Amino acid sequence: MLPLSMVSICLQIGDYSDLYQLHRITALEGVTEVFSRELDPAWNIKVSPRFSRYNPWDIKRICVLQVSLLEFGGFNTAATKSMVVFPAHTSYTNPTLPSVFMRKVSNEWEAQGDPDKAIRFIYDFANGTDQLPIRLAVGLDAIGMIKEKVKVLYDDLENAEKVHKDVVLTRTG
Amino acid sequence: MGKVGRIDFVFNNAGYGLMGELEGTPEDAARAMFEVNFWGAAYVAREAVRFFRDVNRPQGGTLLNASSYMGLVPQPLMGYYVASKHGKHLPPDRGLF
Numbered sequence: 001m002l003p004l005s006m007v008s009i010c011l012q013i014g015d016y017s018d019l020y021q022l023h024r025i026t027a028l029e030g031v032t033e034v035f036s037r038e039l040d041p042a043w044n045i046k047v048s049p050r051f052s053r054y055n056p057w058d059i060k061r062i063c064v065l066q067v068s069l070l071e072f073g074g075f076n077t078a079a080t081k082s083m084v085v086f087p088a089h090t091s092y093t094n095p096t097l098p099s100v101f102m103r104k105v106s107n108e109w110e111a112q113g114d115p116d117k118a119i120r121f122i123y124d125f126a127n128g129t130d131q132l133p134i135r136l137a138v139g140l141d142a143i144g145m146i147k148e149k150v151k152v153l154y155d156d157l158e159n160a161e162k163v164h165k166d167v168v169l170t171r172t173g
Numbered sequence: 174m175g176k177v178g179r180i181d182f183v184f185n186n187a188g189y190g191l192m193g194e195l196e197g198t199p200e201d202a203a204r205a206m207f208e209v210n211f212w213g214a215a216y217v218a219r220e221a222v223r224f225f226r227d228v229n230r231p232q233g234g235t236l237l238n239a240s241s242y243m244g245l246v247p248q249p250l251m252g253y254y255v256a257s258k259h260g261k262h263l264p265p266d267r268g269l270f
Contacts, residue, residue: 031215032238035222067218067236071244083190084206089197099194099249106192126182126235142242149246 036067036134068132071146073139074111075118113139179229183221185214186239188257195252203253210257214238 085106092099118138126132137143188210191198218236225234243251244258 031218032240035218035236039222067222067238069238069240069244071240071242073242079188079190083192084202086191086193086197086199086202089194092194092197097249102248102250122184122237126237132235137242139242145242145246 032067032069033134039067067134069135070122071135071137071142072118073113073137073142073145075113075115075139076111077115080109080111112141179234180221180224181229181234183217183234183236184239185217185221185236187213187217188239190251190254192250192254194250198253206253207257210254 088100088103094100122136122138125136137146189206191202191206218238221234221236225236226232240258241254243255247255
């Protein structure tokens with residue numbers, strides 16, 4: 001049997017009001033994105049311009065309050081040492097599995113990112129612009145992997161379009 | 174706040190990782206991590222927004238939520254961590270879900 005996860009489209013584009021529905025499936029990233037779209041413009045909030053087609057009044061506002069998400073790559077912090085590691089599940093022994101490989105190399109792996117430089121970059125970036133993006137990837141490893149993921153998502157959508165059938169509710173009367 | 178009268182930036186960074194196969198990670202450990210990585214961050218975010226709006230004069234501020242590239246690009250052994258950051262397709266051990 002093929003296990004399938006049910007994922008809402010809200011997860012990809014965010015949603016104005018259904019914050020707690022999203023909690024269950026999108027966790028921190030989803031909540032950040034929803035927050036950036038829920039905040040009342042009367043509080044002088046501007047969300048990222050990528051959402052301006054949903055919130056047309058945003059672009060007229062001065063940005064004083066922002067909610068952004070930092071997508072960090074690998075940084076040499078205490079996080080790698082404080083990681084809680086569990087022993088391998090007894091069924092996962094095939095040496096060609098990525099998880100088995102990762103366990104093998106994780107002891108020698110050292111993150112290349114310098115956290116002090118990252119914080120300086122973020123601080124300067126946040127101070128130096130009045131328009132933060134909703135997402136900011138920090139580290140070339142993060143940028144490369146996320147770009148690859150976006151390409152996979154795009155290709156999946158292109159393929160979905162090719163096989164797509166009419167699934168619109170037929171209303172009678 | 175007491176000294177300078179306002180908060181302009183909140184860097185919402187607390188969190189930690191779990192490493193283990195989805196099937197090999199105890200549920201109580203995964204739930205405890207969600208309390209920190211997700212609920213901890215959610216509480217800080219809510220309080221930051223409230224503070225920027227209701228306390229800062231003039232209103233305003235910047236909230237930076239720390240995530241990871243894994244929030245978008247799941248990796249094996251990091252399933253529950255990935256889920257706490259994004260959880261978008263109840264996560265990897267690639268191809269399982």
